[in-house]
Amino acid sequence: LAKTTQPISMDSYEGQEVNITCSHNNIATNDYITWYQQFPSQGPRFIIQGYKTKVTNEVASLFIPADRKSSTLSLPRVSLSDTAVYYCLVGDITDKLIFGTGTRLQVFP
Amino acid sequence: DTGVSQDPRHKITKRGQNVTFRCDPISEHNRLYWYRQTLGQGPEFLTYFQNEAQLEKSRLLSDRFSAERPKGSFSTLEIQRTEQGDSAMYLCASSPWEDTQYFGPGTRLTVL
Numbered sequence: 555l556a557k558t559t560q561p562i563s564m565d566s567y568e569g570q571e572v573n574i575t576c577s578h579n580n581i582a583t584n585d586y587i588t589w590y591q592q593f594p595s596q597g598p599r600f601i602i603q604g605y606k607t608k609v610t611n612e613v614a615s616l617f618i619p620a621d622r623k624s625s626t627l628s629l630p631r632v633s634l635s636d637t638a639v640y641y642c643l644v645g646d647i648t649d650k651l652i653f654g655t656g657t658r659l660q661v662f663p
Numbered sequence: 664d665t666g667v668s669q670d671p672r673h674k675i676t677k678r679g680q681n682v683t684f685r686c687d688p689i690s691e692h693n694r695l696y697w698y699r700q701t702l703g704q705g706p707e708f709l710t711y712f713q714n715e716a717q718l719e720k721s722r723l724l725s726d727r728f729s730a731e732r733p734k735g736s737f738s739t740l741e742i743q744r745t746e747q748g749d750s751a752m753y754l755c756a757s758s759p760w761e762d763t764q765y766f767g768p769g770t771r772l773t774v775l
Binding site: 590595596597598599600603641647648650651652653654655656 | 705762
């Protein structure tokens with residue numbers, strides 16, 4: 555399973571765009587890139603998933619370059635409620651999920 | 664609410680006691696996963712079921728842990744002779760065939 559590297563923490567202010575980059579140099583051909591969000595004392599919540607190029611939904615965008623060795627989760631105009639831990643995962647979507655320690659995003663007013 | 668549900672949400676027990684947690688997956692999701700999360704760490708895989716068959720178990724799942732999924736619907740995770748090191752959040756997730764996993768709210772276990 556490919557290992558991921560992401561920043562331990564990030565700070566932002568309300569209304570700003572936040573980009574969290576994840577490195578996954580050893581990603582395999584059949585691996586997908588998935589991002590989860592987790593609030594304290596809650597289970598992780600699926601945000602977005604992609605294989606290549608760009609994926610956008612109502613919550614976020616996921617940018618994946620052609621070599622797929624990294625990906626960037628983009629959160630537009632964050633609010634205080636976006637304060638959470640964000641996990642980048644790489645793997646076969648049919649397999650168990652391997653979580654790292656994630657990125658703790660703190661949004662300030 | 665059609666999401667994954669877990670019961671209880673919180674459990675406090677004394678060392679040496681047995682505890683059982685229940686997970687009800689999203690309807691028609693044939694895969695069910697159990698994870699454990701300790702403070703400051705990401706969730707760690709414990710085991711998963713495809714329908715009623717338990718297909719994989721992590722080495723984290725010691726002999727004191729057992730999971731079942733009778734009839735391929737809800738699942739239970741039992742911990743026998745609990746230890747303080749078992750204190751954690753126990754998370755359940757479900758997914759349809761070869762698709763995204765959706766997590767429940769978790770059961771927080773505190774072993775005194």
